[in-house]
Amino acid sequence: MCVHEMEKPHILATKPGEYKGIPQIFAPLLEKHFTVVPYHEFEKNPNRWADKIQALIVFFSIPKISRDLLLSLPNLKAVISGGVGVDHLDIPLITSFGVKIANTPTIVDNATADMGMALLLASARKLIEGYKIAISPDMTKLTHCDLGHDVSGSTLGIIGMGRIGYKIAKRAQGFDMKILYHNRKQREAEDEKAVGATYCAKIEDLLRESDFVMLSVNLSPETHKLIGKRELSMMKPTATLVNVSRGLVVDQDALVEALQDGVIYAAALDVTYPEPLPRNHPLLRLKNILILPHMGTASYQTTRAMVERIIANTRLALEGSPLLDEVKPN
Numbered sequence: 391m392c393v394h395e396m397e398k399p400h401i402l403a404t405k406p407g408e409y410k411g412i413p414q415i416f417a418p419l420l421e422k423h424f425t426v427v428p429y430h431e432f433e434k435n436p437n438r439w440a441d442k443i444q445a446l447i448v449f450f451s452i453p454k455i456s457r458d459l460l461l462s463l464p465n466l467k468a469v470i471s472g473g474v475g476v477d478h479l480d481i482p483l484i485t486s487f488g489v490k491i492a493n494t495p496t497i498v499d500n501a502t503a504d505m506g507m508a509l510l511l512a513s514a515r516k517l518i519e520g521y522k523i524a525i526s527p528d529m530t531k532l533t534h535c536d537l538g539h540d541v542s543g544s545t546l547g548i549i550g551m552g553r554i555g556y557k558i559a560k561r562a563q564g565f566d567m568k569i570l571y572h573n574r575k576q577r578e579a580e581d582e583k584a585v586g587a588t589y590c591a592k593i594e595d596l597l598r599e600s601d602f603v604m605l606s607v608n609l610s611p612e613t614h615k616l617i618g619k620r621e622l623s624m625m626k627p628t629a630t631l632v633n634v635s636r637g638l639v640v641d642q643d644a645l646v647e648a649l650q651d652g653v654i655y656a657a658a659l660d661v662t663y664p665e666p667l668p669r670n671h672p673l674l675r676l677k678n679i680l681i682l683p684h685m686g687t688a689s690y691q692t693t694r695a696m697v698e699r700i701i702a703n704t705r706l707a708l709e710g711s712p713l714l715d716e717v718k719p720n
């Protein structure tokens with residue numbers, strides 16, 4: 391049955407197509423079920439929308455959900471966040487308003503693991519430098535391209551062996567990498583065997599032995615600036631740090647220093663803090679860095695699946711049914 395426009399529940403979301411918003415091509419999927427109120431329209435005239443809004447969609451941590459925003463939305467039933475990370479949500483605060491929370495885990499695992507390997511490979515084999523030379527008018531520069539490093543046969547240390555870390559290990563196995571991992575909890579022996587991964591109870595052992603250190607942990611008080619000056623100084627001077635988790639897992643000032651002083655060889659980051667970095671940030675001026683604007687989940691298929699899962703969770707929340715991916719306070 392065709393749902394009349396007037397009957398569609400109102401949801402608040404960043405304007406589709408805006409920076410870090412749901413891509414415009416997927417806006418019709420949302421609009422089929424909901425009347426989407428763009429967040430900036432709401433901010434201009436909150437009184438017009440406040441009573442109507444029943445769900446709030448968060449994409450790439452936007453919008454920030456404050457107590458004031460929650461107080462201004464008396465009929466809010468759910469906050470549905472795209473992606474796996476929920477570090478941007480104050481879960482106790484939101485749930486204290488009787489508002490349900492969901493994210494879209496599992497959907498993003500493959501794309502994020504692919505991005506981890508893409509960053510590792512691109513950094514090690516100097517794809518960006520090579521590309522710049524290939525398109526440069528002066529092809530003689532080709533001989534001056536610094537040599538990269540072999541990925542095959544090297545040692546990968548994965549910090550955070552959850553679903554994404556494990557999928558990275560699977561991929562690395564195909565590159566004949568020696569795989570070490572550090573995790574709150576050691577994985578089952580059969581999981582380790584399946585990807586040939588060895589547990590390092592001490593993060594220090596992993597840092598000392600790895601050629602590539604891959605960060606795939608959730609951001610939490612325990613992992614906040616987990617990699618600082620001390621940890622970087624334990625890494626090999628030939629090692630590369632790859633981050634597909636959250637910028638705040640790394641002490642960025644310490645990273646800038648380590649890259650400038652040759653304490654580590656390079657870094658490849660999908661995430662930083664803040665995002666985007668200010669244009670004069672020292673990380674953007676370094677040569678031994680590959681940096682992306684948080685693209686881990688940014689494939690057509692994964693983004694579409696995220697939007698579909700957001701819709702499914704939102705519809706369930708609005709009809710009062712159990713959510714597919716409910717996030718509860720600890």
Ligand SMILES: O=C(O)[C@H](O)CO
Nearest residue numbers: 450473474475498687
């Ligand atoms: O958390 C995630 O899955 C991604 O970073 C997208 O927000």
